[in-house]
Amino acid sequence: MAKNEFLLNEFKSPDKKYNVMYSWVWNAPITKEGIKEQIASFKEGGIEGIYILPEPENFRPDSMSTELKPQYLSDEYFELVRFAFETAEENGINMWLYDEGGWPSGGACGKTNEEYSDAPPKKLNRRSVIVNENEKYIPSADALAAFIGKKKVTEGECLKNKAEIKEYYLLKLPALPNYVNLSDKKVTETFINNTYEKYYKAIGDKFTKDIVFFTDEPAVDSVTLSQEILSEFEKEYGYDLKNYLYIFDSDIEKTDEEKKIIISYYRLMGKIFNENFFIKLRDFCRSKDISFGGHLNGDHLADYSRASGYFSSIEALRNMDVPGIDVIWNQIKVPYGGRRIMDEGEAFYTRIASSAAKQIGNKFALTESLGVYGEGLTFDEIRYILNYQAVRGINLFNLMDISYAKDGFYNLVERPVFSPQKPGYKNTKVLSDYFKRISYILSLGERVEDNALYVPFADIMAEEKAIYENYKNLGESLERKGVNFDLIDDAGILKAEATPDGLKLGDALYKHIIVPECKFMPEEVKEKIKAYTASPEAYINIESENLRYLVRDLGNKKIYFFFNEGEAPLCEVINVAGKITELDLITGEAYKKDKMEVNLHCGEAAAFIVGENYESEKELKLEYIAEINEFEFIGAEKFEIAKCGIVKREVKEAETKENFSGNVTYKAKFILNEEVKDAEKVRIELAGFASTVNIAVNGELCAYFGLSPMYCDVPAGFFLKENELIITVSNTLADELIAKEEFIRENFKVNEIGPYHERSLAIEKQSKAKLSKGTVKIAKYL
Numbered sequence: 001m002a003k004n005e006f007l008l009n010e011f012k013s014p015d016k017k018y019n020v021m022y023s024w025v026w027n028a029p030i031t032k033e034g035i036k037e038q039i040a041s042f043k044e045g046g047i048e049g050i051y052i053l054p055e056p057e058n059f060r061p062d063s064m065s066t067e068l069k070p071q072y073l074s075d076e077y078f079e080l081v082r083f084a085f086e087t088a089e090e091n092g093i094n095m096w097l098y099d100e101g102g103w104p105s106g107g108a109c110g111k112t113n114e115e116y117s118d119a120p121p122k123k124l125n126r127r128s129v130i131v132n133e134n135e136k137y138i139p140s141a142d143a144l145a146a147f148i149g150k151k152k153v154t155e156g157e158c159l160k161n162k163a164e165i166k167e168y169y170l171l172k173l174p175a176l177p178n179y180v181n182l183s184d185k186k187v188t189e190t191f192i193n194n195t196y197e198k199y200y201k202a203i204g205d206k207f208t209k210d211i212v213f214f215t216d217e218p219a220v221d222s223v224t225l226s227q228e229i230l231s232e233f234e235k236e237y238g239y240d241l242k243n244y245l246y247i248f249d250s251d252i253e254k255t256d257e258e259k260k261i262i263i264s265y266y267r268l269m270g271k272i273f274n275e276n277f278f279i280k281l282r283d284f285c286r287s288k289d290i291s292f293g294g295h296l297n298g299d300h301l302a303d304y305s306r307a308s309g310y311f312s313s314i315e316a317l318r319n320m321d322v323p324g325i326d327v328i329w330n331q332i333k334v335p336y337g338g339r340r341i342m343d344e345g346e347a348f349y350t351r352i353a354s355s356a357a358k359q360i361g362n363k364f365a366l367t368e369s370l371g372v373y374g375e376g377l378t379f380d381e382i383r384y385i386l387n388y389q390a391v392r393g394i395n396l397f398n399l400m401d402i403s404y405a406k407d408g409f410y411n412l413v414e415r416p417v418f419s420p421q422k423p424g425y426k427n428t429k430v431l432s433d434y435f436k437r438i439s440y441i442l443s444l445g446e447r448v449e450d451n452a453l454y455v456p457f458a459d460i461m462a463e464e465k466a467i468y469e470n471y472k473n474l475g476e477s478l479e480r481k482g483v484n485f486d487l488i489d490d491a492g493i494l495k496a497e498a499t500p501d502g503l504k505l506g507d508a509l510y511k512h513i514i515v516p517e518c519k520f521m522p523e524e525v526k527e528k529i530k531a532y533t534a535s536p537e538a539y540i541n542i543e544s545e546n547l548r549y550l551v552r553d554l555g556n557k558k559i560y561f562f563f564n565e566g567e568a569p570l571c572e573v574i575n576v577a578g579k580i581t582e583l584d585l586i587t588g589e590a591y592k593k594d595k596m597e598v599n600l601h602c603g604e605a606a607a608f609i610v611g612e613n614y615e616s617e618k619e620l621k622l623e624y625i626a627e628i629n630e631f632e633f634i635g636a637e638k639f640e641i642a643k644c645g646i647v648k649r650e651v652k653e654a655e656t657k658e659n660f661s662g663n664v665t666y667k668a669k670f671i672l673n674e675e676v677k678d679a680e681k682v683r684i685e686l687a688g689f690a691s692t693v694n695i696a697v698n699g700e701l702c703a704y705f706g707l708s709p710m711y712c713d714v715p716a717g718f719f720l721k722e723n724e725l726i727i728t729v730s731n732t733l734a735d736e737l738i739a740k741e742e743f744i745r746e747n748f749k750v751n752e753i754g755p756y757h758e759r760s761l762a763i764e765k766q767s768k769a770k771l772s773k774g775t776v777k778i779a780k781y782l
Contacts, residue, residue, distance in 0.1 A: 019432070027404055145242045212773060232408075299352065327367055449486050454518075490708075589618075698720060
């Protein structure tokens, strides 16, 4: 199949490489029987993609009770990993790989420190030394340099007055399992030998390009130094950094010249980090025919590039095959009641991954999402969070998480979880199918983007806060005006080829480089972008500042993807020329349209193809033949938190009115005209129901629902003249978690509850997910 070819059959049931991937947390003793049982449960929930996220016993024993057995990276561990791959393969589930025990990546959960004594970071630190009047300064044995303010004090120098001297030295940080100096290539080599090489030995015969080896939040502590770095700095810039160590004192006001030295340090650190970590891991993966991907630390804040040693997060991501971002900390919120979508960071930050992917000629950019969002999320809210990213170019979706351990509080430490122990689990398939269709269509052709917003990383390194704020405001303003853009940095501009049509880098061709106010842009960068600074224009005209769009060019046709970012519904007609087909992201069907009408509620998306019609598409014409709004209660199942874990018990209808988390089942009888038998399919539509619902007609389960508007098509053969409908409505676990707040504190230890509980609980208390029932409509196709 040509990479630009759209196929309706593949849209309806995309290839496994587009599957939503779920993090499967191995946090307990693992057995082959448990693996088989859990993978079988994944199929029941429509989960078709997973990767193992190991959490060994020594990962965070004080704050997280993680009891992985057998020992992480042992032969027995890899035997179970292989068994999991084989079992997943037998069940049609594809797997990725995760490169660490816990996170951040690099320490092999202690193995790197065990085998390489110089692995812990050495951070620049300072101490005060008092020298009395007429006393000579004698430096401490480990002192790199000493200063009074900005004046360097030399060994044996006699001070006329009593003074406080600041000595700068390297502090070796504790040998924690997952914190190592990733600027040291020997650290990376040790890490590769203990993880990547061992995975290859265990399951190398399973490796394919579709497997992503996921690296998670690697970072270099600021300010990491070593004799090697100091030597490299002098070689690169021609002077000794030790003469200017005072510039790293936040209490000292810096001149522009001194800020340039800071920028030089961070630029060099980014170069070393890329060469000694990212590129080494990427090259290993490429040599084994798999893909290297993952995400960085603090993605939503560009100034984390300083705190984490990247200099440019975009450059670090360009050194991955599948660049990614992280949305596990409630960064993106659904704008209920007019609340801000993002409280901190750049509202457009997910563009760093999609920009990097385009600039290396890759079709995919991934997200690791949820994780610390709580159990109150409805599927509609998850859809908002992911669509917010998709319209900015993200097209591979990794959701957190699935806990292997199910007893005690394990299943609720990093929530939401996707587990049979939560209401509505089997409806997960609705969510997975929706987003693998988005993954499919948003990876076809080329993303239409000829604008790039320059990220002033040098100014960010120099802590020019006003410039950083101006950059954020400019990006948000462009989005409100309907101007799409990628993000570009110094390294990208310098690597790009200057052509008459724009700056070409990978699959990107930028006609317009949008430059915010900045002080420290390199002269060679200024010179190169001179020809490309004309004002940007929106690709299509839109009226609403809350309507976001993305366009992909397939050559003879285009895919248009729209998302309503605002709280209020919106409706716009977009003027385009050519045959128009709307793609139904929920059902996988396609419908002919006379015009491109975008009619969306908050968080919804719409997709269209312009330029071609398809044989199996149709016009959507329905005749409603039944409406059911009276139901008889027949049973309820409450999910409760107990000392042993989550338990279920049958309850009466009265117990479903307050603080209820679980499933409620109703029935109704209805009569249909005999003419329904003439229809091939019948549409079931629901309105006013809770977050997830399933329906059985005449004793046969026929439909799962989770995303609004709730509808699905089923064979007409389900229906008779006289029918019985059984409907099960599910609530989230949020109410139970809120009701059991004191019980949890009293019955579980701090490390059993974990470090994310309070944050998740606060989010759960804001949850809008409440149990409700509404109306069922049935229509036949005309």
